[in-house]
Amino acid sequence: MDDQASGSPQDARRVPFCYRHPDRETGIHCTRCERPICPECMVDASVGFQCPECVRGGSGSGHAPTASMPRTIAGGTVVADPRLITKILVGICLAVFLAQLSLGDGFTDRFQLIGRAYFPLLGSVEGVTEGQWYRLLTATFLHGSYIHIIFNMLSLWWIGGPLEEALGRARYLALYLVSGLAGSALTYVIAAPNQGSLGASGAVFGLFGATAVLMRRLNYDMRPIIALLVINLIITFGWGNIAWEAHVGGLVAGVVLGYAMVHAPRERRALVQYGACALVLAAVVLMTLLRTAQLT
Incomplete structure (x- = not known):
């Protein structure tokens, strides 16, 4: 029974955190660079999600052009002046x-x-x-x-x-x-x-x-x-x-x-x-x- 207990210090250290928000746990990774990203940072791609850095880097090979367009969590376009x-x-x-x-x-x-x-x-x-x-x-x-x-x-x-x-x-x-x-x-x-x-x-x-x-x-x-x-x-x-x-x-x-x-x-x-x-x-x-x- 003890072997199945969760929440040990070793398990906690294995939980991935968003690379832009180190205080946020996440199970999502960028489909290009594999960096962990939280819901606020993830950008819709043709397959899965990408991080903002990979999105700004261009569409790349094998990805649809729309994958290079940053999107907010609600689907809006990410712009230079968000306010x-x-x-x-x-x-x-x-x-x-x-x-x-x-x-x-x-x-x-x-x-x-x-x-x-x-x-x-x-x-x-x-x-x-x-x-x-x-x-x-x-x-x-x-x-x-x-x-x-x-x-x-x-x-x-x-x-x-x-x-x-x-x-x-x-x-x-x-x-x-x-x-x-x-x-x-x-x-x-x-x-x-x-x-x-x-x-x-x-x-x-x-x-x-x-x-x-x-x-x-x-x-x-x-x-x-x-x-x-x-x-x-x-x-x-x-x-x-x-x-x-x-x-x-x-x-x-x-x-x-x-x-x-x-x-x-x-x-x-x-x-x-x-x-x-x-x-x-x-x-x-x-x-x-x-x-x-x-x-x-």
């Missing part, structure tokens, strides 16, 4: 906030999320119920104060950058936008129709959810992301004047899309990933239609 979309999103939010400061409340009122608002002095009704569906998206780029935008942009940079690197640009952008729309849709359904809402929090919570799924997929320590989520949820429900509906909607969408992104079978990867985005978008449209019918 470009995050930088652009931060830049857009900052530019829009400057426009809010320069143009005043009139600009914010025109693009924030509001279901149905009646203005007696103007004799007009505005909101999503009046066909202004664009508010579901534009509200995700607006912010109500310096603290609001600083907190969201720091979260977007810290969480979004690594996630974009793991998913690839197109998948990351789809995740961000769809999560933001899901948060807006849930806010539209639950919140009072004349209650204004704005902020990138729904999209950011979508990134939190997808990051948790990714870390689980890579067998990383889940405690940091869980602690961060708990703190943010405590703030969401314990602090006044916060649209918790956007946070919850974005988080749920992020978990669903994140799971589709990192667990999609390789042979049907794009179909599953973008199909999941289409389904969540369909749910957003359905919720919006039903709520509009209720309010009109």
Whole structure:
């Protein structure tokens, strides 16, 4: 019986570790150089997986040209600047906030999320119920104060950058936008129709959810992301004047899309990933239609 026991020091020394991440055990080896590689480092090849160095070295003999194209764990293309979309999103939010400061409340009122608002002095009704569906998206780029935008942009940079690197640009952008729309849709359904809402929090919570799924997929320590989520949820429900509906909607969408992104079978990867985005978008449209019918 003693001969079959596992976990001895000799056995532990035989466990291979990723050559780029020495703290990560792995059973996967590069099909070219035989170096051990973890899931984050492995690149799809025509047969098996390759390490980033062998991929950058060219397709080589006996390998299909696509094997020389680095891919992320979700199937996205590895690029020189893996955080470009995050930088652009931060830049857009900052530019829009400057426009809010320069143009005043009139600009914010025109693009924030509001279901149905009646203005007696103007004799007009505005909101999503009046066909202004664009508010579901534009509200995700607006912010109500310096603290609001600083907190969201720091979260977007810290969480979004690594996630974009793991998913690839197109998948990351789809995740961000769809999560933001899901948060807006849930806010539209639950919140009072004349209650204004704005902020990138729904999209950011979508990134939190997808990051948790990714870390689980890579067998990383889940405690940091869980602690961060708990703190943010405590703030969401314990602090006044916060649209918790956007946070919850974005988080749920992020978990669903994140799971589709990192667990999609390789042979049907794009179909599953973008199909999941289409389904969540369909749910957003359905919720919006039903709520509009209720309010009109």
